[in-house]
Amino acid sequence: MDSVKKSWVFRLTVAWFILIIFFAIFGPWLPLPKWDEVFDNALSVTPLRQGHLLGTDSNGYDIFSGIVYGARISLFISFTAVFLGGTIGSAIGITAAYVRGKFDYVVSTLFNVVLSIPNLVLSLALIAVLATNVDPNVPTSTGRRILVLVISLTIVIIPILGRIARAATLSWSNREFVLAARSMGSKDRNIIWRHIVPNVLPAIFAVAFLAIGVVIVAEASLSLLGAGVPDGTSWGSMVARGRNDIEFAPHIIIVPLVFIALTVISCNYIGDVIRKQLDQRQAKL
Amino acid sequence: MLLPAWSRTMTTTASGNTAHLRPADQTLLQIQDLVVEFDLGGGRVVKAVSNVSLDLVEGETLSIVGESGCGKSTLGKAILQLPAPTSGSIVFQGTDITKLSKKDLRNVRPAMQMIFQDPVSSLDPRFPVSRAVEEPLKIWNRGNEAERSAKVDELLNSVGLDPALVRDRRPYEFSGGQCQRISIARALALEPKLLICDEPVSALDVSVQAQILNLLQDMKDAYGLTLIFISHDLSVVKAVSTRIMVMYLGKICEIATPDELYSRPLHHYTSALVGSVPVPDPERKVSANLLEGEPPSPLDPPSGCRFRTRCPAATELCASEEPMLRLAADGHYVACHHPRA
Amino acid sequence: MLKLENLEVTFATSRGNLHAVKGVTLDIAAGESIGIVGESGSGKTVLSRASMGLLAPTATRTGTVTFDGKEISSLSREEVRETWGTGMAMIFQDPMTALNPVRRVGSQIMEGLTVRLGLSKDEARKRAIELLGRVRIPDPEQALKKFPGQLSGGMRQRVMIAIALACNPKLLFADEPTTALDVTVQAQILQLLSELRIELNMSMVLVTHDLGVVAGHTDKIAVMYAGEVVEYATTKDLFARMRMPYTEALMKSIPRLSTPSGSRLPVIEGRLPDPTKPEPGCLFASRCPYAQEKCRTQHPDLTTDSNGHQYRCFFPLGAAQ
Numbered sequence: 001m002d003s004v005k006k007s008w009v010f011r012l013t014v015a016w017f018i019l020i021i022f023f024a025i026f027g028p029w030l031p032l033p034k035w036d037e038v039f040d041n042a043l044s045v046t047p048l049r050q051g052h053l054l055g056t057d058s059n060g061y062d063i064f065s066g067i068v069y070g071a072r073i074s075l076f077i078s079f080t081a082v083f084l085g086g087t088i089g090s091a092i093g094i095t096a097a098y099v100r101g102k103f104d105y106v107v108s109t110l111f112n113v114v115l116s117i118p119n120l121v122l123s124l125a126l127i128a129v130l131a132t133n134v135d136p137n138v139p140t141s142t143g144r145r146i147l148v149l150v151i152s153l154t155i156v157i158i159p160i161l162g163r164i165a166r167a168a169t170l171s172w173s174n175r176e177f178v179l180a181a182r183s184m185g186s187k188d189r190n191i192i193w194r195h196i197v198p199n200v201l202p203a204i205f206a207v208a209f210l211a212i213g214v215v216i217v218a219e220a221s222l223s224l225l226g227a228g229v230p231d232g233t234s235w236g237s238m239v240a241r242g243r244n245d246i247e248f249a250p251h252i253i254i255v256p257l258v259f260i261a262l263t264v265i266s267c268n269y270i271g272d273v274i275r276k277q278l279d280q281r282q283a284k285l
Numbered sequence: 286m287l288l289p290a291w292s293r294t295m296t297t298t299a300s301g302n303t304a305h306l307r308p309a310d311q312t313l314l315q316i317q318d319l320v321v322e323f324d325l326g327g328g329r330v331v332k333a334v335s336n337v338s339l340d341l342v343e344g345e346t347l348s349i350v351g352e353s354g355c356g357k358s359t360l361g362k363a364i365l366q367l368p369a370p371t372s373g374s375i376v377f378q379g380t381d382i383t384k385l386s387k388k389d390l391r392n393v394r395p396a397m398q399m400i401f402q403d404p405v406s407s408l409d410p411r412f413p414v415s416r417a418v419e420e421p422l423k424i425w426n427r428g429n430e431a432e433r434s435a436k437v438d439e440l441l442n443s444v445g446l447d448p449a450l451v452r453d454r455r456p457y458e459f460s461g462g463q464c465q466r467i468s469i470a471r472a473l474a475l476e477p478k479l480l481i482c483d484e485p486v487s488a489l490d491v492s493v494q495a496q497i498l499n500l501l502q503d504m505k506d507a508y509g510l511t512l513i514f515i516s517h518d519l520s521v522v523k524a525v526s527t528r529i530m531v532m533y534l535g536k537i538c539e540i541a542t543p544d545e546l547y548s549r550p551l552h553h554y555t556s557a558l559v560g561s562v563p564v565p566d567p568e569r570k571v572s573a574n575l576l577e578g579e580p581p582s583p584l585d586p587p588s589g590c591r592f593r594t595r596c597p598a599a600t601e602l603c604a605s606e607e608p609m610l611r612l613a614a615d616g617h618y619v620a621c622h623h624p625r626a
Numbered sequence: 627m628l629k630l631e632n633l634e635v636t637f638a639t640s641r642g643n644l645h646a647v648k649g650v651t652l653d654i655a656a657g658e659s660i661g662i663v664g665e666s667g668s669g670k671t672v673l674s675r676a677s678m679g680l681l682a683p684t685a686t687r688t689g690t691v692t693f694d695g696k697e698i699s700s701l702s703r704e705e706v707r708e709t710w711g712t713g714m715a716m717i718f719q720d721p722m723t724a725l726n727p728v729r730r731v732g733s734q735i736m737e738g739l740t741v742r743l744g745l746s747k748d749e750a751r752k753r754a755i756e757l758l759g760r761v762r763i764p765d766p767e768q769a770l771k772k773f774p775g776q777l778s779g780g781m782r783q784r785v786m787i788a789i790a791l792a793c794n795p796k797l798l799f800a801d802e803p804t805t806a807l808d809v810t811v812q813a814q815i816l817q818l819l820s821e822l823r824i825e826l827n828m829s830m831v832l833v834t835h836d837l838g839v840v841a842g843h844t845d846k847i848a849v850m851y852a853g854e855v856v857e858y859a860t861t862k863d864l865f866a867r868m869r870m871p872y873t874e875a876l877m878k879s880i881p882r883l884s885t886p887s888g889s890r891l892p893v894i895e896g897r898l899p900d901p902t903k904p905e906p907g908c909l910f911a912s913r914c915p916y917a918q919e920k921c922r923t924q925h926p927d928l929t930t931d932s933n934g935h936q937y938r939c940f941f942p943l944g945a946a947q
Contacts, residue, residue, distance in 0.1 A: 185394035352808035561813035563838030
């Protein structure tokens with residue numbers, strides 16, 4: 001573990017992650033132009049020209065500002081979806097694995113069914129149902145679209161983390177200390193809270209990081225399909241907006257894509273490090 | 286998955302296999318006709334324990350020996366209702382605990398505790414030792430925090446561990462023997478009357494076994510415990526028991542005092558078992574009459590006497606009629622149609 | 627057949643160098659059976675793996691290993707591999723992890739035959755059936771098609787023995803072969819090993835913690851403690867004239883059928899010395915009831931008495947000879 005902590009890859013990864021979070025939290029207070037401020041005399045400018053660190057897009061919006069503001073939305077959506085999905089999924093998965101029997105059977109089947117539907121198809125369907133008004137001509141508000149995005153991605157994440165929680169609980173609840181706790185007269189809910197959850201949490205955590213990466217990419221894909229946040233504040237919608245300019249001003253989509261890629265890679269790496277630390281700890285047991 | 290609840294109300298035909306039981310008012314624990322079966326689905330039922338009756342007098346140590354698959358571990362857990370047996374009665378301190386409600390059963394638990402085979406997995410790897418030993422006290426709200434802490438120290442001392450050194454450490458920092466001591470301390474926290482030890486020394490190194498066995502003996506004297514000692518190791522069991530019960534494929538074969546059982550085994554299985562134990566004496570001839578073959582599957586045990594497929598003295602009677610436990614000598618019972626002379 | 631000279635094995639760990647085996651010298655003749663007895667941490671398993679050349683790359687091995695006249699300790703891994711199967715073979719404690727659970731038993735036995743002996747598939751199959759019969763597995767033809775998970779523990783151990791014997795090795799290492807088995811099955815397997823050994827005139831090294839197991843099945847016994855051989859004698863002589871306090875303490879602390887019931891067992895106080903911190907003096911001194919000042923400062927070498935009985939003690943038990 002120490003060798004990992006000292007390696008420059010790990011430090012770089014953590015630094016990147018912190019940077020993105022910094023953008024997400026303090027974005028609006030940074031001395032940057034607003035993301036939708038138009039610079040008429042600087043359309044489709046490549047990076048490091050005319051005072052725009054990452055250039056501008058065809059509408060004159062500063063890309064760097066877009067990234068900073070976009071970080072808010074992308075991270076908000078992914079963190080929330082993973083947190084909610086993880087909590088709900090884990091609660092269901094842990095209970096099912098501890099109780100076993102019919103409840104477990106129903107839960108596993110449900111998980112498997114939802115997991116078999118491709119992420120994007122599922123979220124598109126949910127968005128289509130929840131985010132459109134009866135009159136197709138009236139656009140839905142940004143707030144509502146974001147809410148629906150979060151809900152649909154939460155539903156996608158529930159079985160992913162739920163299955164992990166269930167599998168981990170199955171292996172932990174067979175350990176003799178759980179049997180010992182029952183023989184002492186401990187109530188089931190106390191056993192779950194005090195014994196199962198603390199031991200299962202690390203495994204869920206490790207996968208949760210991977211899930212954040214999954215959701216960031218899912219949100220970007222949905223935006224590309226036009227089902228994401230409409231007014232182009234997220235990284236995905238920046239890509240969507242810039243797709244027409246690939247030939248002449250590729251930087252417009254490359255910049256957000258690079259940010260998405262690096263953020264997902266750093267999430268995956270951190271999740272991997274957590275998993276390895278877990279395995280080491282397990283080996284000691 | 287156990288058989289459905291309604292089948293438990295079906296009265297099992299009294300097996301009559303109770304010749305060895307003593308009057309109920311003299312015993313701490315009396316089990317009659319205990320059956321534990323597991324339904325694997327598709328009509329396959331594992332008959333782990335079939336019509337076993339036994340009793341315990343306060344202060345004795347009853348050992349249950351047998352090889353893997355004989356049902357001894359299942360029996361131990363069934364006594365604690367973990368999970369509840371398929372049928373049969375378990376009368377503990379005058380009450381049939383199989384008939385209790387969930388709440389009443391919970392209230393009986395402090396009086397019956399268990400220690401397990403794998404010392405390390407018996408403890409939650411995240412709990413420091415003090416928390417693990419304190420847990421039963423917290424569950425039952427015994428005393429305030431200071432009183433509980435003092436009790437934990439007292440318990441750790443009595444099992445031979447220095448509280449100052451072990452309190453804040455985690456199980457993975459200890460050896461198997463030390464973990465087993467911690468488990469024993471935890472089991473004694475509620476001052477139970479009955480302690481069931483499920484293979485407590487099998488996972489331990491040979492030289493540590495002696496330490497733990499001595500400790501159990503000391504604890505038994507100090508706390509006035511009654512022990513059920515489950516093991517596959519005949520030598521270990523000889524040192525600690527008042528009485529020994531031999532099981533094979535879910536049934537009792539023989540019950541006797543240790544000296545009687547090992548010097549005069551009447552059941553053919555017991556004799557094969559005793560004969561197979563390696564003895565550190567090069568002069569002793571390796572036993573010529575080794576047991577042939579493998580134990581049958583508990584899914585489909587042989588009719589009549591379950592040992593008949595490997596028994597040198599089996600006859601047609603053994604296939605058609607199940608032998609009952611009969612008195613052979615003082616305190617010595619055997620379930621065999623043709624016991625050894 | 628097998629000669630170990632001053633064998634030492636050290637593992638590099640995060641806590642320092644772990645000395646698992648310290649200066650072991652042993653001699654095993656053809657057809658002889660020797661037992662290596664010790665508790666966990668004595669180094670007995672590392673010793674047998676080191677002799678075969680099966681150690682992990684983190685281990686450093688010094689000293690010489692001579693097998694069947696050839697010195698094999700300086701050979702590369704590929705070259706040593708040639709001796710496996712036909713020269714030396716090993717069976718392990720847990721047959722479930724030693725056998726591949728997703729391959730049929732037949733294919734696992736035949737692998738050695740086709741690869742090492744160059745037999746054709748038909749010839750290998752016939753030989754496999756013959757081997758299974760020899761290890762007394764009922765209905766060998768059917769057994770070939772089974773997976774390890776479908777067999778009982780005793781059966782799996784027999785399969786492992788069959789695989790080990792497939793290429794007629796001259797020396798068999800049996801590393802705790804019966805520890806995981808029921809006592810009646812253990813007796814069958816030990817009996818089988820003894821019979822096969824005599825039939826094939828094979829040498830055997832039986833590694834175990836159980837003095838009872840070695841008593842009936844070995845010609846000589848080496849007792850190991852903390853990486854050293856502390857006593858080495860013929861089986862009869864070891865039990866009749868025990869010289870090491872450690873061996874005596876071990877014998878006394880093991881519960882036996884003859885132990886009177888309700889008795890307290892004598893216990894070996896203290897713990898094994900830390901293998902990463904070499905200490906002066908006898909390694910058993912801190913736990914020895916007969917230890918004197920000399921024992922704590924000087925490290926005893928192996929002494930041999932007139933019967934060829936070796937022991938590592940300044941004040942051995944019994945009358946000095």
